[in-house]
Amino acid sequence: xxxxxxxxxxxxxxxxxxxxxxxxxxxxxxxxxxxxxxxxxxxxxxxxxxxxxxxxxxxxxxxxxxxxxxxxxxxxxxxxxxxxxxxxxxxxxxxxxxxxxxxxxxxxxxxxxxxxxxxxxxxxxxxxxxxxxxxxxxxxxxxxxxxxxxxxxxxxxxxxxxxxxxxxxxxxxxxxxxxxxxxxxxxxxxxxxxxxxxxxxxxxxxxxxxxxxxxxxxxxxxxxxxxxxxxxxxxxxxxxxxxxxxxxxxxxxxxxxxxxxxxxxxxxxxxxxxxxxxxxxxxxxxxxxxxxxxxxxxxxxxxxxxxxxxxxxxxxxxxxxxxxxxxxxxxxxxxxxxxxxxxxxxxxxxxxxxxxxxxxxxxxxxxxxxxxxxxxxxxxxxxxxxxxxxxxxxxxxxxxxxxxxxxxxxxxxxxxxxxxxxxxxxxxxxxxxxxxxxxxxxxxxxxxxxxxxxxxxxxxxxxxxxxxxxxxxxxxxxxxxxx
Ligand code: NAD
Numbered sequence: 001x002x003x004x005x006x007x008x009x010x011x012x013x014x015x016x017x018x019x020x021x022x023x024x025x026x027x028x029x030x031x032x033x034x035x036x037x038x039x040x041x042x043x044x045x046x047x048x049x050x051x052x053x054x055x056x057x058x059x060x061x062x063x064x065x066x067x068x069x070x071x072x073x074x075x076x077x078x079x080x081x082x083x084x085x086x087x088x089x090x091x092x093x094x095x096x097x098x099x100x101x102x103x104x105x106x107x108x109x110x111x112x113x114x115x116x117x118x119x120x121x122x123x124x125x126x127x128x129x130x131x132x133x134x135x136x137x138x139x140x141x142x143x144x145x146x147x148x149x150x151x152x153x154x155x156x157x158x159x160x161x162x163x164x165x166x167x168x169x170x171x172x173x174x175x176x177x178x179x180x181x182x183x184x185x186x187x188x189x190x191x192x193x194x195x196x197x198x199x200x201x202x203x204x205x206x207x208x209x210x211x212x213x214x215x216x217x218x219x220x221x222x223x224x225x226x227x228x229x230x231x232x233x234x235x236x237x238x239x240x241x242x243x244x245x246x247x248x249x250x251x252x253x254x255x256x257x258x259x260x261x262x263x264x265x266x267x268x269x270x271x272x273x274x275x276x277x278x279x280x281x282x283x284x285x286x287x288x289x290x291x292x293x294x295x296x297x298x299x300x301x302x303x304x305x306x307x308x309x310x311x312x313x314x315x316x317x318x319x320x321x322x323x324x325x326x327x328x329x330x331x332x333x334x335x336x337x338x339x340x341x342x343x344x345x346x347x348x349x350x351x352x353x354x355x356x357x358x359x360x361x362x363x364x365x366x367x368x369x370x371x372x373x374x375x376x377x378x379x380x381x382x383x384x385x386x387x388x389x390x391x392x393x394x395x396x397x398x399x400x401x402x403x404x405x406x407x408x409x410x411x412x413x414x415x416x417x418x419x420x421x422x423x424x425x426x427x428x429x430x431x432x433x434x435x436x437x438x439x440x441x442x443x444x445x446x447x448x449x450x451x452x453x454x455x456x457x458x459x460x461x462x463x464x465x466x467x468x469x470x471x472x473x474x475x476x477x478x479x480x481x482x483x
Contacts, residue, residue: 008185010040015054016200021047032315032326032363037094038185040207045215051204052219055147055174058201063172067121074118077197078111091186097326099316110162117166135481142471144172146223149216153229155282157183163461164226171470181209248459252384253410254288261295263417269303275441276390277368285413289381290392291401301372308352308368327364336387339380348374382408406432411453413443
């Protein structure tokens, strides 16, 4: 049991036990207060190698462990984590910044994902194919690909780790996880849960920064890399994987929203407020830019500005139900301020926020910011900000709005509000994104595939598709001679 103020000491989790690793440790400070939150190793390649060897050894047994038995382990892991929801949530808030209630929601969703994949483990099946010669039968079976590397970012440290852990192990793969250097503490708590529920070596965790991640991605015994993170790192991994290694990339992007004259404007304002500013905008599917049709433009801008101004910004440990906590990284904090300055310089109007809240806190706090009349050239309209900033622009023809929505790099998620059926199907059909949400802003659910297009990467998580990612096919052709 960790107390709220304890600094979490992270140790690599290998073969079911904790180990010291070489390299200068990484200190992670609470972005709201500057207090030390966690200390983690910066694992050099020999420690990465030890974790991969553990995953390779465990794979020999786990791949043959019956699906029903794998399911029992995953349900058990979910139950153990469910007893530590508050502790896990506090660890997330302390190193990542999102308010405690929101962090609780993340952990609860992680627990559900474990249960979901426990059940999916038992639903994997192949097929038989008739042959054109008597006495033969073809069987197609699905087998786990092998030891997986799961490399994850800091914005949903437990949930994003969970999708990879659950999908891979449900499929019969073992995994080596590399948490973000910004959020190691929650992974340490997770390792304590894993130790109670999973056989040794099935789930391993190595700490470190990008160099550790690179050593893991390049390890020759890794059969598949499941990566979630930035476009830049995704591209680096794509170029550097050694040999023929499976790869899925869940990258960022710039997500649009379209609001037409036929929308329920209040619902659109509520949706935009939630999906632009939750987790301080640090979501891969956060709304970055909104195109609003002439007839409702002024009403929408005024409503969104008012809703943004009403959000509370505070230290999410002290105020668990704050709307927006501290941002995680000073780099993204500065980028958000740069994007605001750039929008101003390009003629956009700041109608809400625009600066840090009035306080003497040293934390990375920023008021939720709305810039209206943003030109397409403004950075906020085509680059992922990853902060509490959204740009709004006007359109007249729906076709023009769709072209502009599709025009920025990345194709992860797009949102639209309209009550018109023809507009609904036009938007759903023509938005070139892996996820399109109409009249709601919760684009991802655990039992439907979730993935990006174009620069946002390839491969899906969630749903049975998320498990297929970790399976490979085998065709067995049998001559049995029965006529
Ligand atoms: P990041 O790419 O900087 O880091 C992600 C992970 O990769 C970290 O664990 C990091 O240590 C590791 N890493 C860094 N360099 C590496 C290298 N050369 N080789 C191997 N691993 C390396 O991303 P971040 O700042 O932690 O996260 C924010 C980004 O993640 C945003 O762009 C966001 O859109 C994206 N994201 C995408 C999704 C999605 O589902 N598509 C979900 C969440 C976040």
